[in-house]
Amino acid sequence: MNRFTGFALSSIFIAVLSGCTAVGPDYAKPDMLMPANWTNAPAKSAMEQDLSRWWLKLGDPLLSDLIAQSLKASPDLRSAQAKLREARARRGLAGANQFPTISASASENYSKSNAALASAGGFTGELYNAGFDASWEPDIFGGARRATEAAQADLEGSAASLHDTQVSLVAEVALNYVELRAYQARLAIAQDNLASQSETLALTGWRADAGLTSSLDVEQARANQEQTRAQIPSLESSLAQTEHRLAVLIGQTPGTLYDKLEKPAPIPAAPDDVAVGIPADTLRQRPDVRVAERKLAAETARIGETTATLYPGFKLSGSIGWEALGFAALGGSDSFTSSLLGSVTATLFDGGRIRQNIEIQNAIQEQALVSYEKTVLSALEEVENALVSYANSRKREQALREAADAAHNAVLMARYRYTSGITDFQIVLDTERTLLTVQDSLKTTEADSISDLIRLYKALGGGWQASADGENTPF
Helix, strand or coil, rough: CHHHHHHHHHHHHHHHHHCCCCCCCCCCCCCCCCCCCCCCCCCCCCCCCCCCCHHHHHHHHHHHHHHHHHHHHHHHHHHHHHHHHHHHHHHHHHCCCCHHHHHHHEEEEEEEHHHHHHHHHCCCEEEEEEEEEEEEECCCCCHHHHHHHHHHHHHHHHHHHHHHHHHHHHHHHHHHHHHHHHHHHHHHHHHHHCCCCCCCHHHHHHHHHHCCHHHHHHHHHHHHHHHHHHHHHHHHHHHHHHHHHHHCCCCCCCCCCCCHHCCCCCCCCCCCEEEEECHHHHHHHEEEEEHHHHHHHHHHHHHHHHHHHCCEEEEEEEEEEEEEECCCCCCCCEEEEEEEEEECCCCCCCCCHHHHHHHHHHHHHHHHHHHHHHHHHHHHHHHHHHHHHHHHHHHHHHHHHHHHHHHHHHHHHHHHHHHHHCHHHHHHHHHHHHHHHHHHHHHHHHHHHHHHHHHHHCCCCCCCCCCCCCEEECC
C-alpha cells in the first residue's frame, strides 16, 4: 500500500466518523399545555378560516391597495428581507466550513549569487513552481455540523422575523387607515354641528331683535358655536398626520396620498363572523412564536458546537506540484513533488475556559427557553385581550348608536320648545353639546371596534401565508 492509498483510506475512515458523531443535546421542540378553546371567543366565530389576507373581509378596495403597496415598498419590510439574505449567506458559510479547501499556486524565482560565491559553486538561475494545496479539518465530533444546524435555525428565525414584520406592517397600515377615516367622519360631524349651531345663533339673534329674549342667549349660542369651531383645526391636523404616516408606511413621501385619500369614505365595517380558531392554531400561525422557537433551536445547537472544542481536532493537508529549473521542464515526471500531513491538536490545560464557555451557552439556551415560553403565554394573553376588547367595543358602539338617535331627537324637540317659548335656551345648548359629544364618541367607538378587530387578527397571526412546499414565504 503506497502512501496515497493509505492517506485516502484514512480520509474515508475519518469522514465516516465525522458523519456519525455530534456532541451536545439534540433539539426537541418544547411541549406546552394549551387551552382547548378561547375563554372569550365570540358567539359567531369561524373555527377554521384563512387569515393570510384578513383585510379582504373588511370590503375596502382602497385599504387592500394600500396594503399591497406596503408589502412591496415598505422600508421596514425591505430591511427584514436584507436580514434574511444575510442569514441565508451565513448558513451557507457555516456549511462551507465542513468541506476541504483547495488552492492553486504558481511562481517563478530568479536568484543570482555574487561572483565569489558563484566561483565556489553558488547557484545562479531561475526556479519554477506550480501546484495544488488542499486542507481539511474533519468534523469528528460534530462541532461544524452543530454550527450549521444553528445557522439553519437562525435562517428560519430570520424568515419568521420577516413574516412578523409583515404581520405588523399590514396591521399598522389598516389601523392608520381606519384612524384616518375616523378623523374624516369626526371632522364631518363637527362641521355639521357647527352649521346647526350657526342656525341656532341666527335664531337667538332674531329673537333678541324682536325682544323675545336677552342678549345672554345670543352670547351663549356664540360661545357654543366657537367651541365647536375650535375642534376642527385639531381634527384637521390629526387627519393630515395620519395621512403622512400612511404614506411612509407604504414607502412614499408624506403628502403623496392626499389626492387618493382626500374624499371621505366610511369606516370599514366588521364581517358578520370572526375567525378565531383554537389556541394551538395561533401558535402555529404567529411568526413571533416561530422566531422564539427557532432561537431556542439555534442556542441548543450551539451547546454542541461549544462542547466539541473539548475534544481533539484533526487536520489533513497535502500538496502536489511541480518544481523545475526551467519552464520547459515544468510538468515532467522528474519535476513532480508531493507532500502529505496529518495532525492532531488537543487542549491539555486551559484553566477551565472551555467548560465555562459550555456553561455560558447552557445558560443562554435556558434563557431562550424561558423567552419562548413567555412568548407563547404573551401570545395567548394578547388574543384573549383582543377578544374582550372587540366584544366590549361592539357593545359600546351599539349603546352609543342608540344614544346618538336620542340626542338628535332631543335637539329637534328642544329647538321647537324654545321657539315656542316653552323652555329656556339652556336646554337647547345642553342638547346640542350632548349631540356633538355622542356623535363624536360614536365614530370614535366605531373606529375602536374595527381597530380591535384588526388587533385580534394580528394577535391570531394573520397577515402572512405558507407556500405549497411548506416554507413560510412573504407575499
